[in-house]
Amino acid sequence: MDECKSFKKQYDKCFNAWFRDKFLKGSNDDSVCSELLKNYTGCVKKVMKDKDIDIGEFRPFSPNISSNYEPSKNK
Template identity: 45%
Template sequence: MNSIGEECTELKREYDACFNAWFSDKFLKGKYKNDPCAGIFQKYQACVKQAIRDKGINLDEIEKPVLGTSNEQQTPANTTGTSV
């Protein structure tokens, strides 16, 4: 599967390959203290965020800190399942 931004697809493939190797060769064997893919992930994440911005999508809501704040376990506003 390609990335949201074509310019990010190669970074996505590189990260996917790194993650899959780490997951099967290390994590599943209990060796998960180091994440060798973190640098690749950061580059890929930055590329994806820029591609999203380039499409005119505002990232403010998804970048808002939630974990460890009073918003962490709040119920979404529309939980009735009805469409608005």
């Protein structure tokens, strides 16, 4: 999803730094990247909604998938 590339890049950079500098040294507080993750997942959900991609199509592959967005079946 090209629309979300910048959000993903920012989150990945933060996550990699957190993993290297904090997690591997014993800290499991991952809140430092939580806002970036929220922005990235929000973007992905919006793009999926805008493109009418139903997350339910993926549930057979991973039954634990959930989403706040469930597209209307009566279009």
